[in-house]
Amino acid sequence: MVEIHTRFSPSPTGYLHVGGARTAMFNWLFARRHGGTFILRIEDTDVARSTEEATQAILDGLGWLGIDWDEGPYFQSQRLEIYQSYIDRLVSEGKAYYCSCAPEELDARRKAAMAEGRKPKYDGACRNRDIEKGPDTVVRFRAPEHGTTVVHDLVKGATVFENAELDDLIIQRSDGMPTYNFAVVIDDISMEITHVIRGDDHLNNTPRQILLYEALGCPVPEFAHVPMILGADRSRLSKRHGATSVLAYKEMGYLPQAMLNYLARLGWSHGDQEIFSREELIEKFSLENVGKSAGIFNPDKLLWLNAHYIKEEDPNKLAQLVLPFLEQQGIKVEDVSYLARAIPTLQPRSKTLVEMAGGMPFYFKDELEYEEKAIQKFFTPDIKGIMQQILEELKGLPFFRREDMEAAFERFCAEKDIKFKKIAQPLRLILTGKTVSPGLFELMEVLGPERVVKRLERGIKYLASMA
RNA sequence: GGUCCCAUCGUCUAGUGGCCUAGGACAUCGGCCUCUCACGCCGAAAACACGGGUUCGAGUCCCGUUGGGAUCACCA
Numbered sequence A: 001m002v003e004i005h006t007r008f009s010p011s012p013t014g015y016l017h018v019g020g021a022r023t024a025m026f027n028w029l030f031a032r033r034h035g036g037t038f039i040l041r042i043e044d045t046d047v048a049r050s051t052e053e054a055t056q057a058i059l060d061g062l063g064w065l066g067i068d069w070d071e072g073p074y075f076q077s078q079r080l081e082i083y084q085s086y087i088d089r090l091v092s093e094g095k096a097y098y099c100s101c102a103p104e105e106l107d108a109r110r111k112a113a114m115a116e117g118r119k120p121k122y123d124g125a126c127r128n129r130d131i132e133k134g135p136d137t138v139v140r141f142r143a144p145e146h147g148t149t150v151v152h153d154l155v156k157g158a159t160v161f162e163n164a165e166l167d168d169l170i171i172q173r174s175d176g177m178p179t180y181n182f183a184v185v186i187d188d189i190s191m192e193i194t195h196v197i198r199g200d201d202h203l204n205n206t207p208r209q210i211l212l213y214e215a216l217g218c219p220v221p222e223f224a225h226v227p228m229i230l231g232a233d234r235s236r237l238s239k240r241h242g243a244t245s246v247l248a249y250k251e252m253g254y255l256p257q258a259m260l261n262y263l264a265r266l267g268w269s270h271g272d273q274e275i276f277s278r279e280e281l282i283e284k285f286s287l288e289n290v291g292k293s294a295g296i297f298n299p300d301k302l303l304w305l306n307a308h309y310i311k312e313e314d315p316n317k318l319a320q321l322v323l324p325f326l327e328q329q330g331i332k333v334e335d336v337s338y339l340a341r342a343i344p345t346l347q348p349r350s351k352t353l354v355e356m357a358g359g360m361p362f363y364f365k366d367e368l369e370y371e372e373k374a375i376q377k378f379f380t381p382d383i384k385g386i387m388q389q390i391l392e393e394l395k396g397l398p399f400f401r402r403e404d405m406e407a408a409f410e411r412f413c414a415e416k417d418i419k420f421k422k423i424a425q426p427l428r429l430i431l432t433g434k435t436v437s438p439g440l441f442e443l444m445e446v447l448g449p450e451r452v453v454k455r456l457e458r459g460i461k462y463l464a465s466m467a
Numbered sequence B: 001g002g003u004c005c006c007a008u009c010g011u012c013u014a015g016u017g018g019c020c021u022a023g024g025a026c027a028u029c030g031g032c033c034u035c036u037c038a039c040g041c042c043g044a045a046a047a048c049a050c051g052g053g054u055u056c057g058a059g060u061c062c063c064g065u066u067g068g069g070a071u072c073a074c075c076a
Helices: A018-033 A052-065 A080-092 A103-115 A180-190 A200-216 A246-251 A256-265 A278-284 A299-312 A315-328 A336-349 A353-358 A372-378 A383-395 A402-416 A420-432 A440-466
Strands: A005-008 A037-042 A071-075 A096-099 A138-141 A148-153 A157-162 A170-172 A195-199 A222-226
Touching: A005 A018, A005 A195, A018 A037, A018 A052, A018 A195, A018 A222, A018 A256, A018 A278, A037 A052, A052 A246, A052 A256, A080 A096, A080 A138, A080 A170, A080 A180, A080 A200, A138 A200, A148 A200, A148 A222, A170 A180, A180 A200, A195 A200, A200 A222, A246 A256, A256 A278, A256 A299, A299 A336, A315 A336, A315 A353, A336 A353, A336 A440, A372 A420, A383 A402, A383 A420, A383 A440, A402 A420, A402 A440, A420 A440
Parallel strands: A005 A037, A037 A071, A195 A222
Antiparallel strands: A096 A138, A138 A170, A148 A157
């Protein structure tokens, strides 16, 4: 049995977007699932648009998602001799020919054809002119004019194309660079790709590529065209639909597991299961369960998954991940283990790392500024006395465990005949400066007696100044 | 416009001719829990695009219509 080879072949003209990430992931999962080889290949034959920054951005994006490759990255720009040898072979065998039609002229003919409602395909002007190679000539593939080409697709089934619909595509530009359709085929042949998994926007290219395989006498790989990802308005996903760069989600505080899980479930399913670990994905992924129709990118569901994975993640790992976000707020953490102890109090209430970091400042600042509106609402005249008593109560506690405090407060409230509800918000304001926070007992446990006492004393002083 | 693909709740989907009174999840709405905000739990509303066939029986098969998408480059 032949070992499975898949590949992800982005063109380095921009960042890694979610659609690309998903096709990369499908290829990766399929290879991992079957113990095959996953290859990364950079399609940079479009010299004008390809950049090194984009290449790096794509590598970074894959790295963040944890999609690793076994071979590459290969660069098409470094494989020019290979393409050239195949082109020479095709030309010498009469299966390709030089063409000297001017681009502007072709463009004009194409537009005219479109305007008249005819097929805008190459008219074969240079097909039999036996033109010699020149400075402005391109190489065209001599495609069959009759018959049909069938694409057997693992997700779409069989699709029949009339060869008459296809035209003689350019396989080498006048500057010597191969074109996409040709370079892909040559690379997939030489890298022994067995399964081509890509977006279904390539389905129409496939018959041309199959013709090339046949002309070269090479076996045709399996194809799997996965549906595209659309925006909320059903048009192709783009910036105006929100963030589309995978790394933008990293910056917004998303976890890679969430992105991976979300992207996998968009267009693929395994019964009713929604949550998949990386290992489960590898174990359960199959092309048969990839759907046929396009899917709409749903940020809400991604956010929900992110919240889920934040709840699940190990606090120590989250501490490391949240560090840069805290720094963005000007908070420098000296004691990471203290941070790690604070993390669990925010886990169930944070959908992103950004949100988590946003709920943490009070853990690191003693000089808190109380919310203006809350002062008026909760710092009522009777509060000062109560807070003084609470301070004494807390000072008397041998341990600062949440259960002890909870018990102490229960006793205290019963003795003084006051509802805990009445003192919760003022106390929260004194300890966190805000009206929204993790539970008081868990938060005090993390803060520890020293900070709590200090803040209470400061709060009482503030209350005294109000009178 | 030609060609190609697609079509189950708002969204992602389960469903492979009888298990469908169409299931799950996100979002929405209501309730419970509660020291705030969340989490969690319970519940509600919400779909087989339409029209013809085939069949004892169709969300499931076929055809058409409609709608959406892709593609027609010396881009990939």
